[in-house]
Amino acid sequence: MEKNLTSLIEKHGLAHVQDDIIASVYKCITVTPKRSASLPPGISKFGGAPDLPEEMEYPVYKNIPLNFIGQVNLTELAALAFEENQLPKEGMLYFFYYDNWEEDDDVVYGEPDQKDGWRVLHWDGDVTMLRPVERAKASYPPCKMNFSIVEKLPYIFLETEEDEEKFEELHDEWHSPGSPEHQIFGLPISIQGEVFDEVCDYVEAEEDEMILLLQVDSDEENLDVMWGDCGMIYYCISRRDLAEKRFDRSWFSFQCH
Template sequence: MKELKAVGLEAFLNEIESLCVECTTAELSSDIIEQGSSKIGGHPDVPADFEWPFYRGLPLEFLLQLNCAEVNSPILPSAGYLLFFYCDGVWADVRGKKDFIRIIYIPADVAVSNHQAPGIHKKRFWGLLKPKRLPSIYPESKISFKRSFSLPDLGEYPYEELKIFDEDDYLLDAYCTLKENLTGSKLLQISGYPNPVQYDGITEDAARVMGKGKAEEWQLLLELNSLGGFMWGDAGRLYFSIHNEDLAQLKFSDVWMQMQCH
């Protein structure tokens, strides 16, 4: 693996291979954005009867759409579209507030077209400042995908193989660099181990807040970085987690999202 050689860990190929889990990453592309293609920002491609999601009277921001056939991820459907929405600035830790995010699956046989976001003006400081137009529209860009491998976060997983890297400063730095190069520096990641900014209790939090199953029954659906016009807090990341049973049934109503930043 050339990535190991780049950080001087080629002698630890067996240990690294035993830890790796397959995932999908994505980066910005300069290709033309065709209707129904995978992209971030802009306006979504949705059915004619689509109703824009709101949270407590506020329209959610459209983050991205995934054309599942383009993604070709082992955890996603083989076709159809997956759309992600978020009410930026809302942080919640109770299930009753779960609708501050919305993930919508559209089957491949449903006709879609571009849909403009509704616009409302929210008063600021009791009308003393110029109203803010919502939702925010993020810069639009096509995205391209690549199969990759993810690594667990040091100190958070009880793997014997990790002790080697955690007890030597040089190996510790090399391992962290390798993890960052594989997935942490990318625009987004689908499945695999997350790249926590603060701590890796992401699936544990999802299981606790949603009151469903154990942490090991949840997995990372999507990690979205502060790149491509996105900025989550202080250069943070969004982590969308889903229960394995819900994923198997293409049920995305109980996805939980956590934001971590510096």
């Protein structure tokens, strides 16, 4: 990374802020979806129906079943040996959301009075015992999740407008914009306010104590979903709550342009 990024920094005339740019790079896990009409139970996936244990109640909001966003097989994730992975190494993590913004004024953005409008559930049993459960009023096309560790460069503040423009060109060249930014860990790609700053007070934590459990981008090609105006949804948790496996205290944010 550093050699390639250094060459881009020189190319775009930003050698005088090279240290700041390189220091801002972070590692994360990107999630690449691949549509599949048939996926075995217990696999990491977006959409379709969740593979739930019999004893787990399907989550609802105002008596309406939540939409199933996706599930992460934690053994698959652990196999990446990502050094910042503090999640349990076995079981399944499920993500749900009240996706009703096109039909209802009651859009769940992540406010405290909407706490039941999203859910992160953890199950630590044998994933081979799981079976699909159809409950949501709508679903997204089933897509296998493919994981990879990558390095990303966030937008950073530079002192002059000229440097800002050069950095934006560098950023776009390095990232090849256009692909959906589905992501686990690392820094959320905020569209409005900084996501961690927005949610940390709700869970009584500092901004640097927050962890990104899952970021789901607008993705019409794979997931047939558009979050508002090209937005994203985010699931976050504090390090303290993660250590205690308090996934019920995870927080959610919806941002769009």
